[in-house]
Amino acid sequence: MARTYGGVPPEQRRAERRERLLTAALELFTSTGFRQAKITQLCTRAGVSTRNFYEEFGSKEEVLRTLHDRINSLALTHVSAALEEVRDADAMTRIAKLLDVFVATVTIDPRMPRLNYVEAVGVSPELEEQHQVWVDRWATFIELEARRAAEAGVAPNRDYRLTAIALVGAATGLLREWQAHEPPLPVEDVGAELRALMLAAITRA
Amino acid sequence: MARTYGGVPPEQRRAERRERLLTAALELFTSTGFRQAKITQLCTRAGVSTRNFYEEFGSKEEVLRTLHDRINSLALTHVSAALEEVRDADAMTRIAKLLDVFVATVTIDPRMPRLNYVEAVGVSPELEEQHQVWVDRWATFIELEARRAAEAGVAPNRDYRLTAIALVGAATGLLREWQAHEPPLPVEDVGAELRALMLAAITRA
DNA sequence: TTTGATCGGTAATTGGGATTTTCACAAGAT
DNA sequence: ATCTTGTGAAAATCCCAATTACCGATCAAA
Numbered sequence: 001m002a003r004t005y006g007g008v009p010p011e012q013r014r015a016e017r018r019e020r021l022l023t024a025a026l027e028l029f030t031s032t033g034f035r036q037a038k039i040t041q042l043c044t045r046a047g048v049s050t051r052n053f054y055e056e057f058g059s060k061e062e063v064l065r066t067l068h069d070r071i072n073s074l075a076l077t078h079v080s081a082a083l084e085e086v087r088d089a090d091a092m093t094r095i096a097k098l099l100d101v102f103v104a105t106v107t108i109d110p111r112m113p114r115l116n117y118v119e120a121v122g123v124s125p126e127l128e129e130q131h132q133v134w135v136d137r138w139a140t141f142i143e144l145e146a147r148r149a150a151e152a153g154v155a156p157n158r159d160y161r162l163t164a165i166a167l168v169g170a171a172t173g174l175l176r177e178w179q180a181h182e183p184p185l186p187v188e189d190v191g192a193e194l195r196a197l198m199l200a201a202i203t204r205a
Numbered sequence: 206m207a208r209t210y211g212g213v214p215p216e217q218r219r220a221e222r223r224e225r226l227l228t229a230a231l232e233l234f235t236s237t238g239f240r241q242a243k244i245t246q247l248c249t250r251a252g253v254s255t256r257n258f259y260e261e262f263g264s265k266e267e268v269l270r271t272l273h274d275r276i277n278s279l280a281l282t283h284v285s286a287a288l289e290e291v292r293d294a295d296a297m298t299r300i301a302k303l304l305d306v307f308v309a310t311v312t313i314d315p316r317m318p319r320l321n322y323v324e325a326v327g328v329s330p331e332l333e334e335q336h337q338v339w340v341d342r343w344a345t346f347i348e349l350e351a352r353r354a355a356e357a358g359v360a361p362n363r364d365y366r367l368t369a370i371a372l373v374g375a376a377t378g379l380l381r382e383w384q385a386h387e388p389p390l391p392v393e394d395v396g397a398e399l400r401a402l403m404l405a406a407i408t409r410a
Numbered sequence: 411t412t413t414g415a416t417c418g419g420t421a422a423t424t425g426g427g428a429t430t431t432t433c434a435c436a437a438g439a440t
Numbered sequence: 441a442t443c444t445t446g447t448g449a450a451a452a453t454c455c456c457a458a459t460t461a462c463c464g465a466t467c468a469a470a
Contacts, residue, residue, distance in 0.1 A: 121326035162398040169378015170371040193367040200409035
């Protein structure tokens with residue numbers, strides 16, 4: 001089972017195949033669309049045999065779930081790191097930072113919002129659940145910043161749960177529009193809009 | 206071809222079958238899920254033969270598109286009518302009305318937001334286009350009210366396009382969460398949140 | 411009451427893909 | 441040098457559901 005091949009250990013070769021599959025899937029799912037993407041097509045593009053595919057994933061949907069998780073994780077990691085850097089800044093600065101980094105991260109590649117906000121919707125109960133978990137995480141993040149603002153006296157002291165969920169929805173909707181819009185919307189405008197919206201939503205009376 | 210059956214003219218019989226198919230589809234698509242819904246299942250529930258199905262629709266997806274359009278139209282009709290009633294009210298009152306009626310309409314039946322914001326996403330290019338058209342209509346609606354507010358001097362004079370799109374996203378996101386949330390979220394809270402968010406977004410400096 | 415069109419239901423037909431298996435080969439191991 | 445074992449490519453299988461074709465039942469008009 002475990003044997004070095006071509007000077008490369010088996011684990012690494014598996015990992016590389018997996019990676020190639022994920023890369024090809026991001027491309028295929030966002031161009032052809034998830035539903036119409038065929039597994040054989042995916043394997044061809046990744047330069048991997050169908051057998052290898054089933055060694056790594058149980059189904060096409062599992063690939064989609066993995067990508068969905070990855071993209072969200074990537075964004076969350078970036079945002080967390082950025083907030084660390086402005087740990088002692090005032091609440092409004094932190095909120096602006098949060099959105100700027102979030103928008104900047106997911107707009108690096110239009111395929112990311114496309115996959116997360118279009119292709120990965122309504123696919124299965126599992127994926128819907130995964131979506132809810134991420135909405136929850138993002139909302140919690142926003143809530144935390146809102147509370148911080150409230151403690152600093154620049155925002156009212158109230159329950160921010162629904163506001164946070166609505167803001168996640170606003171970001172989702174705007175990015176979904178962004179990736180589909182013709183002619184392209186300027187990324188800066190999207191970021192600026194979300195920043196302003198969030199500040200207004202939190203500081204409102 | 207044209208013959209009265211059971212005292213009922215053929216057109217009416219067709220229309221009734223069509224209606225039964227749409228009713229059954231709303232139920233099936235939002236419980237089983239659009240992807241996993243089988244045409245035969247749909248026909249059985251509607252009490253219609255597969256032959257009749259193909260007389261009315263070209264595909265399962267066409268049924269989905271029809272429902273998607275209907276739900277949006279229904280909401281738009283209600284909202285338009287309600288705004289007529291407060292034609293001369295101040296901008297803020299109209300905006301509150303707009304959201305209240307919108308939320309009230311689509312939450313009458315949780316299957317409506319489920320269909321529109323979950324099942325009908327990422328299905329096909331045609332449906333994505335239809336989605337964009339509706340986002341555009343709703344955004345235009347919101348923009349109009351924002352301008353009205355600006356003219357009345359209660360909001361700044363600026364471009365509200367992206368704000369409007371973001372607000373449509375916020376509504377979508379919140380309603381998607383609403384229809385999936387366990388335990389259920391109070392409808393009034395959702396309406397109140399959207400109202401406050403929109404007012405804050407429009408009156409912000 | 412006979413006739414012929416239309417109906418609902420059901421039984422083929424068909425086609426597309428997912429999943430499995432086979433096979434010949436290449437690269438370590440001994 | 442020979443034997444094992446992992447490997448990719450392709451072929452074979454299998455499954456499922458969309459679409460079509462058929463059949464007896466029903467109804468309206470002559």
